[in-house]
Structure formats: C-alpha cells, structure tokens
Amino acid sequence: MDAFTDKEIIALKGFRQRIADIPLSWFLRHDKNLIRWLRARELNLDQAEIMIRKNFHWKQTSGINDILNRPVPDVVIRDFPFQVTGYDKDGDIVAVIPYGRWDFRSVVESGKKHEFVSYINYIIELAYKFLESRSSKDVIYNQVVLILDMEGFSLKQVLSRPTIDLLLGLLQSLENNHPECLKRAFMINAPKVFEILWAISKPLMSLRTLSKVNIMGSNANVWKEKILHHVPPNYVPSKYGGADTSCPNIDFYLHQMSMNDDFNIRLRNNYPVADEALETVIVPAGGKFQKTVVVQSPGYLLRWGFKTDDHDIGFLFSNGRAKAIIDIRRVDSHKHMQLGTFVCPMAGSYVFCFDNSYSRMTSKVLRFGVFISEANNNNFDDKVLEC
CATH class of the missing domain: 1.10.8.20 (N-terminal domain of phosphatidylinositol transfer protein sec14p)
Structure with a gap:
C-alpha cells in the first residue's frame, strides 16, 4: 500500500x-x-x-459477522474453485481464479444464487481473517493480487438478465464494502467477446480500481513476464509460468480450518530441493520418462523437485490406476526449479511422468528428485524416511 x-x-x-x-x-x-x-x-x-x-x-x-460459522456447500466449492497460491513480493496474498470456467448462468438457473453470493462473502471474510492473523501493529497486510484466467469464457455463461444482475450486484458490493482491497488483477487469456461484459462492468468500478486491472490475451510470454515481475515464481502455479506444480484449491484450506477449533491456518509451502539430491536422465526427443514410487500406507507425503537445462517439458503425476492428479502440458522447468507436495490418501503406486512427446527434434536433460516423507500433523513439517 x-x-x-x-x-x-x-x-x-x-x-x-x-x-x-x-x-x-x-x-x-x-x-x-x-x-x-x-x-x-x-x-x-x-x-x-x-x-x-x-x-x-x-x-x-x-449475517456477514458470523458467516464463517456456517458450512460452505460442497457443490459451490466444486463448481467455483480457486487457488490461494502464496504471496507477492510485498507479502500480500495471491489467488488464481479460473474465471473462464465459472458458469454464473448455471448457478442462477439452478436456484443457487444465494449460496453463491454467500460463498463469495465467506471467502472474503476468510481472507480478512487470514490477513489479520498475519498482520501486526507495525506491518499490515490488507490487499490481494488476483490472477483471473479467462480461458474457456463464453458469453453463454453470463448472457441472461438475471445473471448479469448477479454479477453487477456482486461488483457493486465489492466496491461499496471492500474498497482498495484489490492490489492488482491480471486478467489473462481474455477472448474478444469478454469486451462486452467488461463494457457493462466498467461503469460500476472506480477509476482507482480500473487502474489496477491488466487485461491480456493469450500471449503467455506477455502475461507470464508481468505476473512474475510482482510475484515470486514459487508462489505462481507452474501452469502460469511459475514453479509450483501442486498448488491446492481452496477446499484444501477450508478442510484444514475445519479441523482446528481456532483460526490456525497457513498457506502450504513447497520445500526446496538441493541440486545434489537430483538424479539426471535424458528424455529422448518425442519420448517420455516415468518414475514410479510405492507408498506403504495412507498419509505419507510425496515431495518432488525437477528442472531441465534448456527447454520446457510436460509433467503428469498420477496414481497406480492411471488417474491423473496433476497434469500440466508444459512447464517452464528450464527457468525455475519446479516443486510440489502431495499427501497420499491411500497406499500404492504413484507415477511421475515427464513428457517430451511434443518435441520431435530435441531431447531434454532432466534433473529430478522424488522423496517419500511422513506428514506431521498435516502441517507439512516432515522428516525424509526414504528417497
């Protein structure tokens, strides 16, 4: 600020x-x-x-004052996910919203408008409480950085009078009740048709708010550079040019909070991996490399880090039944060490796949490390047991 x-x-x-x-x-x-x-x-x-x-x-x-005492419907969390990814370079929180996948019209037509509005208010109050828990009289954190991914957006999601009324009502409430909480917003992968919704929304926003919004198209090189100028790569999901391969959705934090009598939650951090702990393999042009690890019982923590010398690579993490847990088409592993953690819900095999099938002419030098650890009271302080 x-x-x-x-x-x-x-x-x-x-x-x-x-x-x-x-x-x-x-x-x-x-x-x-x-x-x-x-x-x-x-x-x-x-x-x-x-x-x-x-x-x-x-x-x-x-009812805002006691909204955190009420449960959040699972269906709303499922249909309107987002990620709290970490902090910007000033220590303010960063969140990623897949806005293009949020189907506002369906929530109106299914009669869940009230639940959706309550969900938004719940998340805002949760953010205030989290910011207060991090603040002191000398250092105050009270703003957020938003990365809004517009991929998949279509006018069909909003093109009805009740849906537009819902969105404009939410926008008006944000302006009236939470002024100056937005530090900056990066709206990426914005299609041309979004300009119609933006034109409807702009009159409700102050000039101060409008000055903080960056609307960018599908040129990833442009928006990756702008995002990483303000946010360290460890706090940006790999999908958006950062180094976090496993950033969880908000339901992860809601679950963590529900397990505590008092507000005792912190953002999950990935642990760094030392270069000397990495193995080196060559992933052939047009090929893949897989690493399988076996976990003996539920609750164990998988931790990993990997990087490539000169080029990006695809990354897929799945369980033994070939169900994808993390699937990122290409990550900038040649720019940042890619890190991740995962608490295993069950024993069995887990597979790490490094995919170079899209690169027909260039092999990749991959350096990676995978570790199995014992999670300690769900706070991710771990002691390496096997690697």
Whole structure:
C-alpha cells in the first residue's frame, strides 16, 4: 500500500474521530485499513463516513459477522474453485481464479444464487481473517493480487438478465464494502467477446480500481513476464509460468480450518530441493520418462523437485490406476526449479511422468528428485524416511 501523504494524515485524524463509536477490531481500525475508505472517496470525510457506516450496517443485517460459522456447500466449492497460491513480493496474498470456467448462468438457473453470493462473502471474510492473523501493529497486510484466467469464457455463461444482475450486484458490493482491497488483477487469456461484459462492468468500478486491472490475451510470454515481475515464481502455479506444480484449491484450506477449533491456518509451502539430491536422465526427443514410487500406507507425503537445462517439458503425476492428479502440458522447468507436495490418501503406486512427446527434434536433460516423507500433523513439517 502506498505511503500516506500529508493530506491523508490530516484526513485520517478527522476520520478516526468521526467513527469512534463504530466497534471495529484493532485490525480494521488500523490507519492502513481506515485509509482505504478515505481513498475510495477521494479524502471526502463526509462520503467516507457514510460509506463505512453503511458497511457496518450491512454486516450486521446480512449475517456477514458470523458467516464463517456456517458450512460452505460442497457443490459451490466444486463448481467455483480457486487457488490461494502464496504471496507477492510485498507479502500480500495471491489467488488464481479460473474465471473462464465459472458458469454464473448455471448457478442462477439452478436456484443457487444465494449460496453463491454467500460463498463469495465467506471467502472474503476468510481472507480478512487470514490477513489479520498475519498482520501486526507495525506491518499490515490488507490487499490481494488476483490472477483471473479467462480461458474457456463464453458469453453463454453470463448472457441472461438475471445473471448479469448477479454479477453487477456482486461488483457493486465489492466496491461499496471492500474498497482498495484489490492490489492488482491480471486478467489473462481474455477472448474478444469478454469486451462486452467488461463494457457493462466498467461503469460500476472506480477509476482507482480500473487502474489496477491488466487485461491480456493469450500471449503467455506477455502475461507470464508481468505476473512474475510482482510475484515470486514459487508462489505462481507452474501452469502460469511459475514453479509450483501442486498448488491446492481452496477446499484444501477450508478442510484444514475445519479441523482446528481456532483460526490456525497457513498457506502450504513447497520445500526446496538441493541440486545434489537430483538424479539426471535424458528424455529422448518425442519420448517420455516415468518414475514410479510405492507408498506403504495412507498419509505419507510425496515431495518432488525437477528442472531441465534448456527447454520446457510436460509433467503428469498420477496414481497406480492411471488417474491423473496433476497434469500440466508444459512447464517452464528450464527457468525455475519446479516443486510440489502431495499427501497420499491411500497406499500404492504413484507415477511421475515427464513428457517430451511434443518435441520431435530435441531431447531434454532432466534433473529430478522424488522423496517419500511422513506428514506431521498435516502441517507439512516432515522428516525424509526414504528417497
């Protein structure tokens, strides 16, 4: 978040006095959170006060304050997945949303509009709680970076009046109740038809919000460079040019949270793999290399790292029944060491396949390591037992 200007410091003092009667947590009352309301209203104290009071009333009357105590329907999590991948270079959280696969029209026509809106509000409140748990009085984290993958988007997903009303209502709620929480958004693989939805949405967004949105097409070289300029590769899924082959969906974290009485959740980190622990093989042009490991009992952790010398390679991780667990067509293993972890739900064989079948003329030098570890209380602190 940008440093305060002299005008903002003066405005903050007056704003704090005006809203002294509103019961806010230490986190929401911190200057770096109060400034969000002022910036959203161009330092107009009257408008900022109206805005935050409306937000307080909305939370009280719409059940937002206790939304985290309610279960999230499995069907909504399944149909509207996303990934919390880590942090940007400033420590703010990063999330990937496969927006092009979110079928908004189906949720409206199936009568699940209320469940979907509750799901979005649930995730936002969960993010606030997570940000508060990471923050201190000296360091506040209160913004998010979004990578919105538009691949697969079609107007059919949104082209009905009730669906458009749903989307515009959500957008308006985000602008009114969560100002300045968006740090930046990368909208990648955006097709031409998306311009129609964007034209409808733009009038509801402030100029400050619009300035943070980068809309890019299918040129991966362009958006990979822009994303990695702000986010370390270890916190970007391999599919998007980073180094995380196994970033989990949000249901992973919801499950972890449900197993704790108090809010005790952290983002899963992949462990680095030392170069001396890697084996080297040549994957022939047009060929594949497979590594099979056997896990003796459920709950064990598989950990891996791999890189190639000069070119990318495909990566497939599956169980012994040939069911794909991770399938990435091509990863930038020549740019970043690719890392991953997986808790095995059952004993048996697991197969790592490095696929060079798309490269008919070039063999690949692959360096890889696979380790079997004992997961420790699901917190991924492990001791290597076998490799």
